[in-house]
Amino acid sequence: MRGLLESVIENNRGFAMDGKVASYIPLLSKADPNHLGICVTTLDGKEYTAGDSSVKFTMQSISKVISLMVAILDNGTKNVFSRVGMEPTGDGFNSIVNLETKNYNKPFNPMINAGAIVTSSLIEGSSAEEKIDKILSFTRKITGNDSININEEIYLSEKETGDRNRALAYFMKGNKSLRGDVEEVLEVYFKQCSIDVCCSDISRIGAMLANDGVLPWSGERVISREVSRIVKTIMVTCGMYDESGEFAVHIGIPSKSGVGGGIMASVPKRMGIGVYGPSLDEKGNSIAGIKMLQELSRELDLSIF
Ligand code: DON
Numbered sequence: 001m002r003g004l005l006e007s008v009i010e011n012n013r014g015f016a017m018d019g020k021v022a023s024y025i026p027l028l029s030k031a032d033p034n035h036l037g038i039c040v041t042t043l044d045g046k047e048y049t050a051g052d053s054s055v056k057f058t059m060q061s062i063s064k065v066i067s068l069m070v071a072i073l074d075n076g077t078k079n080v081f082s083r084v085g086m087e088p089t090g091d092g093f094n095s096i097v098n099l100e101t102k103n104y105n106k107p108f109n110p111m112i113n114a115g116a117i118v119t120s121s122l123i124e125g126s127s128a129e130e131k132i133d134k135i136l137s138f139t140r141k142i143t144g145n146d147s148i149n150i151n152e153e154i155y156l157s158e159k160e161t162g163d164r165n166r167a168l169a170y171f172m173k174g175n176k177s178l179r180g181d182v183e184e185v186l187e188v189y190f191k192q193c194s195i196d197v198c199c200s201d202i203s204r205i206g207a208m209l210a211n212d213g214v215l216p217w218s219g220e221r222v223i224s225r226e227v228s229r230i231v232k233t234i235m236v237t238c239g240m241y242d243e244s245g246e247f248a249v250h251i252g253i254p255s256k257s258g259v260g261g262g263i264m265a266s267v268p269k270r271m272g273i274g275v276y277g278p279s280l281d282e283k284g285n286s287i288a289g290i291k292m293l294q295e296l297s298r299e300l301d302l303s304i305f
Helices: 002-018 026-030 060-075 077-081 097-101 113-121 128-143 152-161 163-174 182-193 199-210 225-238 241-250 287-300
Strands: 037-042 047-051 255-257 262-267 271-276
Touching (some): 002 037, 002 047, 002 287, 026 152, 060 113, 060 128, 060 182, 060 225, 060 255, 060 262, 077 225, 097 163, 113 163, 199 262, 225 255, 241 287, 262 287, 271 287
Antiparallel strands (some): 255 262, 262 271
């Protein structure tokens, strides 16, 4: 496996040149576009890495999977999906158009920014701090990594420039699809996006989901089989935004991307995969990360379809 991962890295290095590191959150632009890392975590708890697998990056939208799980643990599936939909949009991750023209009362799904902001608002807690602490401790548990924390510099950079997300949140507050204190919700959302991880961390999250909600390394159940099934399904249909269809055809693995350059992938009953490459395609997904997953899917016959 290690040899395969090393050749996957080498074969796909060139693709980074075709994309661009995210710059709409200014501090993200400091990432090295040549970094490329991969980690596979199998369900017997074995881990294989290659390339820049220990380089840290912020989870960004990968955190939407975590806040969805925490919101469901707090409120139950039915209540969460009464406030956010399950349908893909075919629009960009930060699109606002559907909030006015369609589905007026709730955002389409928990993977786009609007839906994730609503999901985070559903996490129980008396302050933003309490809510983010809950997200952090759940992230530490499902990665088996107690040192996971928020990258304060990225958080401040995102907070300073997050007007698009502020617009989404205030629009939703205006049409009553978002309740509570908007600034508090945005603090939780910006902070969850700024959680620092490496390939192994996200690979373990994928492995937990692949293992139907049980941590492969300890046997502890953290979410029900049913919640794990729902989360993976939403990752297939919405996890790569308006690239989800093409990704399903070419790769066929439930996955979630983030503009930090990570992709967390979960191959049911087989493995979790974490890839990192900060150069992004025009949809905001890691360009070389997708190519690496494509090669691995082909080599190991990982498509669920
Ligand atoms: O809200 C944002 O714009 C970022 N914090 C997260 C967006 C993101 O990661 C989209 N994914 N590819």
